[in-house]
Amino acid sequence: MASLRKTDRQPEDEALVETPDLEEFIGYNLKRAYVIVQADFRRALGEDGFAPRVFSALSLVVQYPNVTQSGLARMLGIERSGLVAIVDELEGRGLLKRTVVPGDRRVQALVPTSKGKTAYAEARAAVRAHEDRLLSNLSDEEKATLMALLGKIRSHEE
Amino acid sequence: MASLRKTDRQPEDEALVETPDLEEFIGYNLKRAYVIVQADFRRALGEDGFAPRVFSALSLVVQYPNVTQSGLARMLGIERSGLVAIVDELEGRGLLKRTVVPGDRRVQALVPTSKGKTAYAEARAAVRAHEDRLLSNLSDEEKATLMALLGKIRSHEE
DNA sequence: GGAAACTGTTTACTAGATTAACGATATGGG
């Protein structure tokens, strides 16, 4: 048999193989693309950098200071129980504070520290660099088109 | 999301952070879109339907009969150890068989049963219906454009 | 002949996320 080093040969005795069905599905292509982008994101931000979801949370806290955890979870589309660890991490790194809200002792508003704002600005630059590099084979117009089409899918969000 | 107001914008924010907006990142939009499509996939295929990755594996086994597990894992972009459970499930449901390959006693070729081919044809129809419905606000041309753009990202595979 | 590589598998671990429950608090109706 021939060498099977990098690519796997398919049996020649079968009928000629057509284009795989999988490639026709948007969902499959979406996932494969997402995995690539996510892996590159992590690589770009490094070992002790932000995970994508932590970066997203910090971004929203910087953009919407005094947001509550429930509000943040809603924005991120995750359960508020799942947000606790994320906020713990960000608070542990001194990037935000849980603060008391006068008038409602249930909630704790999330406020970015100045260190948090700086860290976010730096991380955002790193993320932009990562996307610019990874997507350098897409023109600005193509990127805008992709955003618009993903937005059409996202229109199914609550 | 749009219902949330920005609060207490401090002057120093402007200096440090221009418009921190998650929506500008391809990765974020990709993930949000992926989550929606995947959730709808599962809803459409039902409680005891295929999970996306199981569907993908079955698809490839039907189209590439006699593929090995290593080859299949490579095609799916996952580790071969992670494929064992998927193949176990498909074999347990009688949809494929692990068969001995004369000439190489290490590998076990994966062959779809006729039940497996039928089940795949039905599942594929269900997945197509799910995508047609979910993406009904995209024209055929837009879907093709989206595929092409995702393909450009996927060109970074391997 | 022997080192290196490959196959399928098990085991252990991680990350991400969900559900259900909880105590504390807030709110609105009667």
Add this chain to the structure above:
DNA sequence: CCCATATCGTTAATCTAGTAAACAGTTTCC
């Protein structure tokens, strides 16, 4: 006012998807 109901942040248990490392058996190559 009281009480039912809802909300907030949190913990704990569980689930899924996926990786990494090791393994015995097998094959390839020099």
